[in-house]
Amino acid sequence: MNIRKNVLPRRLVDWLCFLTIGIFLPIIFIFEMVIVLPAFHEPGGFFHTFTLLMGIFLVFNIKGNMIACMMVDTSVNYMHLQPPTEPIELEKWIHCATCDKLAPPRSWHCKSCGVCILKRDHHCLFMGCCIGHYNHRYFLCFIVYLFLGALYALVYNSIYIWILNGAVFSRWLTALKLICPMLMLVSGPFSSNMYLLFYSLNVLALLYPTLLLGYMGPLVLGGRVCHERGKTFKYNYGIWQNLRNIFGQRIFAVWLSPLITSELTHDGINWQTDLPKDAPKNK
Template identity: 45%
Template sequence: MDMRLRKDIFPRRWCDIFCFLLISIFMPPIALFDLVIVVPAIHPPRTFMHNFIFTLGVFFFTNIYGNMIATMLVDTSVDAINLDSVIPRKPHTKGWYTCKHCLRLVPPRSYHCKACKTCILKRDHHCVFTGCCIGHYNFRFFAMFLFYMFIGSALSIGYLTYYMFWVHAKIFRRILSFYKMICPILMTIDGGIWDNVPLIFYNLNVVAVVLSTILLVFHWIPIINGSTSYERRLDYPYGRDLYTNLRSIFGKRMYLVWLSPFLSSELLEDGANWDDEEGMPLVRQSRKRNKRQRKLRRTRRTLSE
C-alpha cells in the first residue's frame, strides 16, 4: 500500500523543537568541515581515497537527513489506513479496543500519544529529534537514521582525530587541548575561533556517537525480537524468526532499503491485523502468561515433593 504523508510535520513541544534544531543546525557544518577541510588535508584532492571518502561522506549525510525527514513525513497514525475496511467482525476478540482519548476503535498494538494527539499504529515511542511518534510505517526510516548517524559520526571522529593530532599536531597535541575538550569553557580564553572549531566539532561527534550507540542498542533489540519498546517493558515480544522480524520492519525489499530512504519496500502487515495470539490485548496477555507461569511453578513443586 502507498504510504500516507503527515499534514503537520513540524515539532510542537519545546523539547522536540530544541532537539530537532540541534541536529538540523550542527550536523551540516560538521559534515561540510569534514568534507571540505579535513578530508583534503589527509587525502590529496583528485586521488582515489579522496574521491572515495568524499563520496562516502555525502552518502552518509544524505541518508542521515533523508531518513530523518522521511521519519517526519510518513504518517504512522491510525489515520494512515482505512479503519472501516480492516475492522474484523468481532474486533474485541482480536485485540481491538476503544481508545479513551480518541473515543474510537483502534487496532491492537496501537497506543495514544498525547504529544501527537492521535493513536499510533504499532507505537514504539515519541522521538524528540523528529518531533513525531515512531510506529509501524516509519520505523524503517528511524532505524536507518540511527544507523547512519552512528556510522557517520564514528567516521568523522576518526578523521578529526588524525587531522588534529597528526596533521596539525603542533596546534592540538597539547595538554590544554584535552582540557578544552573536557571543559569547553576554556576555549573562550585560549586560541582563536578557527583553532577551536575542530575541538567543538569533535565533542559534538562524541556526543552523537554515544547517543546513537545507546539508541541503536535500545531500539534494535526489540526489532530483532519482533517487539517494540513498550512491549519490551511488558516482557512480551511479538517475535517470530529473525528474518521475518526484520522484514516486518524493513519490508520485502529489506536488502535495498539501506541504500536510500527513497526506495520503496512494501511491509508485510498493514499495521492493524495481527494473528490471534498477537491480537490479544497486552493486559490479557500478561494475565494469561502469569497464569501459565503459576501453573508451571505448582507443577514443579509437586514433582519435587
Template identity: 40%
Template structure:
C-alpha cells in the first residue's frame, strides 16, 4: 500500500466530520462495552465475555478499515502518463489541473486536488476520496460502523428502558432534542448522556444502513457513483467479478480483517482489458 503524503482534511467540513467520527465511535465503544454490557450481564460471565469479544472485534475492524481508507493513496500521481508520450485511448482525458492524462474511470477531485483512480466519491468522514485502492476498506468501514451502531442500539434499548421511566411529553422531548437538553443544562444527568448516546446509535444505524445498501448495490452492479448517475454499465462483469474488482482475489476473506492481503485483479488504469474480456 502506498501511503498518502497529505492525510489531514483540507476543508473545515471534512475536519469537523472526521472529528465527529473520531469522538463518537470511541464514546459508543465505551458506552456499549463498559456501561451497557456490565449492567446487563453482571452475573453471567460467559455471555458477557462473548459480547465483549464481539464488540472488540467490531471496533478493531472500524479502526483498521478507517485507518487504511485514510492512509491509502489511490490517486494517479504515482502513475502519471506524460502527455507527450501517451497514446490516448478511449476514456482517457486530459486533466488541465494535474496537467496529465487521466485513465478511464478516473476523475479529478477539487478537494484532494488530484485525479483519483476509479473515483467513487469524496468522503467527508474520512477526509479523502474513495477510489481503486481504498474502496474495499471504505466499504468495510461502513459495514462495521453499521454493525457497531446496530449492536449498540439493540443492547442500549434494554439498558435505557430498564433504568428510565417514560413520561410524556418530557421523555419524547429528551429523545428528539438530546443534544440541546444535555448541553444547554436542561438535564445534564448521566442518564441523559446515556440517552444521547442511545439516540446517536439509533440514527447511526439508520444512516449507515442506507449507505451500506447504496454502496454494496454499486459494487454488485460494477459501477462507481459517477457511472451510476450516467447509467453507464460498461464495466459490469457480473456480481462475482465485480466483487473481486473491489475486494481482491481473496474477496471471501477480505471482509474479516483489513490486514488480510487480497491482491486486486486490476491496475486501475487499463480498463479496456475488462471490456475485451466481457466481449
C-alpha cells in the first residue's frame, strides 16, 4: 500500500472543512468527558469508566480512519500499469485527456488532486482527498463511527442541556441561538453560549454522516460508486463480494481499528462484467 506524498488538503474549502473535524472534535471530546460525563456518572464508577473508554474507542476510530484515508494513495499508478492487449478488454479503458494516458475502467481524473483515481467515488472536502479503491474502507469506517459517536454524544448533551440544565436553556432565546448562532456573540454568558455552540456542532456532526450513509449505503451494497449512480452498471458481484472488494478479507476485523490490515479481494483495475453472482471473482 502506497502513501500519498502530500497528505494535506490543497484547496481553501478543503482546509476549512478539514479543520472543522481536526480542531473541534478533540475540543468537544474533552468537553464531554470533563463537563458532561461527570454530571451523569460518578467519576471512577463503572458507567463513568465504560463511557470514557467507549468515547476513546469512538474518537480513535474516527480520527484514525480519517488520517488513514488521507494518507493512503489510491491514484492510478501509470508507471506500473499495463493496459490489456485483448481488444474487448481494452475497449473498457478510458483515455484521460489531462494525463494523456489510458486509465482502467471506473477511474476518473480529479482536478483538485491532479491525478487519476482508481475506482473513484468522490472528492471528500473534510479530508481534502479523493475516495477511491484503496481508501474507500477507511472513509466508510470514518462516517459510520462519526455517526455513532455523534449520536452517542447527542443523547448525553440533550439530557444535559434540556433536562439537567433546563432552567437555563429551556427558553425561546436558546432556540433562536440554535437557529442563528451569530446571536451567541451578542447575548448571554460565555459558558452557556459555548454549550450551545458545541450542541450545534454535535447536531451537524450527526447530520453529515446520516445523509452520507443514506445516500451511499445503497451504492456500496450494489457495488457502485457515486459516479455510477443512475447509470447502466455491470459490476455488481453480489452484496457480500461487493463489501469484500471494499473492506478486504478481514471484513469484520477492520471495524476494530484502522491499524488492522485487510488485503482487498480485487485489484481495482481488471473489472469483469456480466458475471454470475456465484462465479469466482478477480483477485
